[in-house]
Amino acid sequence: MPSFLHGIRSTVHQKARKEGTRCGKQYLQDGSFPTPRQMLEVPPGEVVLVHEVTDLQHERPAWRLYMVSDVMGGLYEALDWQNVFPVRDAYEVFCRESAWGALYFVVSPTGPVSAQRTALRLQAMLRFWDTLQSARYLFKTLDAVLTLEELIKASCDWAMDAWCPVEDASVHMRLEMAANHMARATQEDSIEAILRQMPRALTFARGLKHRDVVADPAFQRQRLTSLDPVSFEHVSGACTADLLEKLYEWDRQLEMQ
Incomplete structure (x- = not known):
C-alpha cells in the first residue's frame, strides 16, 4: 500500500493531500499520474x-485506505477544480492498476455506478x-473485523444480488459472474437487474407518498x-443508492402532477 496511507490520521491527511x-x-x-514514491507491504492479518x-x-497508526479521497481532494485543488470529472475518471483508471486502488473504488464507489464502470472496477479488484x-x-461496523469475502459481501451484495442471483456459489465466483454480465449488459439486461433490486431499495425508502405506484414493476419499467x-447509464449498474434516489425523484414527480 502507498506509504502515504499509513500513519496517524492527521499525518495521513497531510501526506495524502501532498500526494x-x-x-x-x-x-x-x-x-499522466506519478507512481507512489514508496510502497509498504501490509502484513498478513x-x-x-x-x-x-x-x-x-485518530492517534493510532493504521492503514487508512479510505483516505484515498484526500488524495483526490488534493488533486482537484491542484487543478483549481477545473475539469474535475474527466480527471476523476483518469485517476480511477490509474488506481485500478494496483491492488489497493482497485479495492478502494469497489468499496468506495465515486461517480456514476453504471454497469460498465462497475464491471471494470470489479474485474480490476478480482485480479488482485x-x-x-x-x-x-473494518468497513461500517465497529469491532467487526472482516475477511475480504465478508467485506465484499457487505459492500457489494447489491451487485451480486442484481447480476448473479444465485446463492450456491462462492463470493469470488458470484462477483466474477456479475462483472461479466455487467460488462456485456444491454439496456434490457440492466432493466431486469434494476427490477430485481427495486424491492431492496424500497426497504430503505422513507416517507414516499406514492409508494404503491413507484413500487409497481410496470411503472418502474416505463420510467426506466x-x-x-446519460440518465439511464447512471443507474444501469442497479446500485441500491442510485435506485433509492430514483424512487424519491419519481415520487416527487407524481406529487407535482
Missing part, C-alpha cells in the same frame, strides 16, 4: 480501514484477489425506458 498535489502537477504537464466511520482512534485476501478489514441515455 494529490504531486499528481495534479504531473497531470497538468503530460496527462493487519487491519485496513476502508470506511471513515470506523476510524475513531489473492493479494487482498491476506489483510483484514423513458430515461435519456
Whole structure:
C-alpha cells in the first residue's frame, strides 16, 4: 500500500493531500499520474480501514485506505477544480492498476455506478484477489473485523444480488459472474437487474407518498425506458443508492402532477 496511507490520521491527511498535489502537477504537464514514491507491504492479518466511520482512534497508526479521497481532494485543488470529472475518471483508471486502488473504488464507489464502470472496477479488484485476501478489514461496523469475502459481501451484495442471483456459489465466483454480465449488459439486461433490486431499495425508502405506484414493476419499467441515455447509464449498474434516489425523484414527480 502507498506509504502515504499509513500513519496517524492527521499525518495521513497531510501526506495524502501532498500526494494529490504531486499528481495534479504531473497531470497538468503530460496527462499522466506519478507512481507512489514508496510502497509498504501490509502484513498478513493487519487491519485496513476502508470506511471513515470506523476510524475513531485518530492517534493510532493504521492503514487508512479510505483516505484515498484526500488524495483526490488534493488533486482537484491542484487543478483549481477545473475539469474535475474527466480527471476523476483518469485517476480511477490509474488506481485500478494496483491492488489497493482497485479495492478502494469497489468499496468506495465515486461517480456514476453504471454497469460498465462497475464491471471494470470489479474485474480490476478480482485480479488482485489473492493479494487482498491476506489483510483484514473494518468497513461500517465497529469491532467487526472482516475477511475480504465478508467485506465484499457487505459492500457489494447489491451487485451480486442484481447480476448473479444465485446463492450456491462462492463470493469470488458470484462477483466474477456479475462483472461479466455487467460488462456485456444491454439496456434490457440492466432493466431486469434494476427490477430485481427495486424491492431492496424500497426497504430503505422513507416517507414516499406514492409508494404503491413507484413500487409497481410496470411503472418502474416505463420510467426506466423513458430515461435519456446519460440518465439511464447512471443507474444501469442497479446500485441500491442510485435506485433509492430514483424512487424519491419519481415520487416527487407524481406529487407535482
